[in-house]
Amino acid sequence: MPEPIRIFDTTLRDGEQSPGFSMTPEEKLRLAHPLEELGVDVLEAGFPIASEGDFLAVQTIARECRQTSVAALARAVEADIRRAGDALRPAARPLLHTFIATSDIHLQHKLKRTRAQVVADTYTAVRLAREYADEVEFSAEDATRSDRDFLLEVLAAALEAGATVLNIPDTVGYSVPHEYAALIAFLRERLPGVDKAILSVHCHDDLGLAVANSLAALAAGARQVECAINGIGERAGNASLEEVVMALRVRADALPYVTRIRTEKIYPVSLQLAEITGIGVQPNKAIVGRNAFAHTAGIHQDGMLKSPLTYEIMTPSTVGIASSQLLLGKHSGRHALQARLEQLGWRVEREQLDAVYQAFLQVADRQKLVADDCLRDIALGAGLAQLPGPAPAAHSSAVATQ
Numbered sequence: 001m002p003e004p005i006r007i008f009d010t011t012l013r014d015g016e017q018s019p020g021f022s023m024t025p026e027e028k029l030r031l032a033h034p035l036e037e038l039g040v041d042v043l044e045a046g047f048p049i050a051s052e053g054d055f056l057a058v059q060t061i062a063r064e065c066r067q068t069s070v071a072a073l074a075r076a077v078e079a080d081i082r083r084a085g086d087a088l089r090p091a092a093r094p095l096l097h098t099f100i101a102t103s104d105i106h107l108q109h110k111l112k113r114t115r116a117q118v119v120a121d122t123y124t125a126v127r128l129a130r131e132y133a134d135e136v137e138f139s140a141e142d143a144t145r146s147d148r149d150f151l152l153e154v155l156a157a158a159l160e161a162g163a164t165v166l167n168i169p170d171t172v173g174y175s176v177p178h179e180y181a182a183l184i185a186f187l188r189e190r191l192p193g194v195d196k197a198i199l200s201v202h203c204h205d206d207l208g209l210a211v212a213n214s215l216a217a218l219a220a221g222a223r224q225v226e227c228a229i230n231g232i233g234e235r236a237g238n239a240s241l242e243e244v245v246m247a248l249r250v251r252a253d254a255l256p257y258v259t260r261i262r263t264e265k266i267y268p269v270s271l272q273l274a275e276i277t278g279i280g281v282q283p284n285k286a287i288v289g290r291n292a293f294a295h296t297a298g299i300h301q302d303g304m305l306k307s308p309l310t311y312e313i314m315t316p317s318t319v320g321i322a323s324s325q326l327l328l329g330k331h332s333g334r335h336a337l338q339a340r341l342e343q344l345g346w347r348v349e350r351e352q353l354d355a356v357y358q359a360f361l362q363v364a365d366r367q368k369l370v371a372d373d374c375l376r377d378i379a380l381g382a383g384l385a386q387l388p389g390p391a392p393a394a395h396s397s398a399v400a401t402q
């Protein structure tokens with residue numbers, strides 16, 4: 001039986017904190033509903049002490065999103081925790097998320113606290129948080145650069161104070177997969193009572209390893225993954241929700257874990273985030289990029305027309321994308337050109353195909369992609385006849401293959 005994995009979405013908190021992605025409370029709420037429908041287990045809505053707007057956003061989302069746990073972030077200090085607890089009051093399933101750094105670098109340069117003080121702060125913070133919520137997550141910020149024995153000590157204090165989730169963030173995106181998995185395995189082995197809590201991972205993508213690190217940690221015993229739509233987040237971003245979820249789904253044979261995510265809603269949510277923030281993903285972004293299901297090379301297009309299995313490991317409809325695209329350019333072959341012309345309503349006789357293809361190549365040499373209206377001119381120039389039926393459409397360059 002595959003093991004269930006909790007998806008903790010931090011698009012509205014860590015994601016929203018990053019440059020260019022800040023959202024008003026109304027915008028957060030607009031995205032919270034689709035995230036809930038997507039099936040995230042935990043929806044981290046904000047950092048209430050940070051601003052009045054964030055308090056309001058968490059409070060409103062807590063009131064309106066009843067199907068998911070709603071989380072609020074707080075530093076391990078009283079004022080933060082009380083503010084987060086107040087914002088979460090209307091929640092059906094509140095989760096208070098408190099954190100403190102555990103690496104010497106952060107203790108010395110940022111917190112100016114001793115190790116003993118950090119252990120005490122952790123205990124007090126989690127105790128107080130439990131007064132506001134049955135579910136309390138404790139994060140050891142910069143865990144991957146922390147002394148392991150000290151990390152154990154802090155996590156033991158958090159457990160003793162009643163933490164239900166222990167998060168081990170790779171805050172600066174420094175880990176590599178085998179090392180991160182070893183850290184999780186170490187904690188599973190050495191932390192007394194670790195089974196009482198869910199082990200969680202939160203990886204940043206500074207070396208492009210956030211998803212790989214998250215997946216490696218699952219094999220070592222982590223059962224919650226923190227991630228964000230389109231991989232947004234501080235600096236290079238968080239592990240991308242869609243990549244984690246689809247890796248688990250497509251490679252269920254190698255990764256025996258399941259999530260509650262309704263994958264066909266992934267693309268609509270990705271688009272909605274881009275619309276709200278005005279920032280889209282790069283074209284070659286896995287799963288949701290414009291080119292993720294686009295094929296231009298002739299050999300690939302020919303294969304796709306024969307069977308999508310040749311060049312696609314998942315169908316676009318699994319993630320909510322209507323169809324694959326065979327984009328016509330100078331690398332496209334006769335087969336794809338003929339298929340598109342016929343879709344547009346033109347009859348291509350065998351003896352005409354060569355001439356049409358040569359005309360097409362002349363255009364394709366001048367421009368990167370040959371759009372449908374150009375194909376129409378080429379068809380007319382070559383004297384192709386129209387197929388019976390509705391007039392040829394000339395507005396889309398997509399070739400549906402599903």
Ligand SMILES: [Zn+2]
Nearest residue numbers: 014171202234
């Ligand atoms: Zn983070």
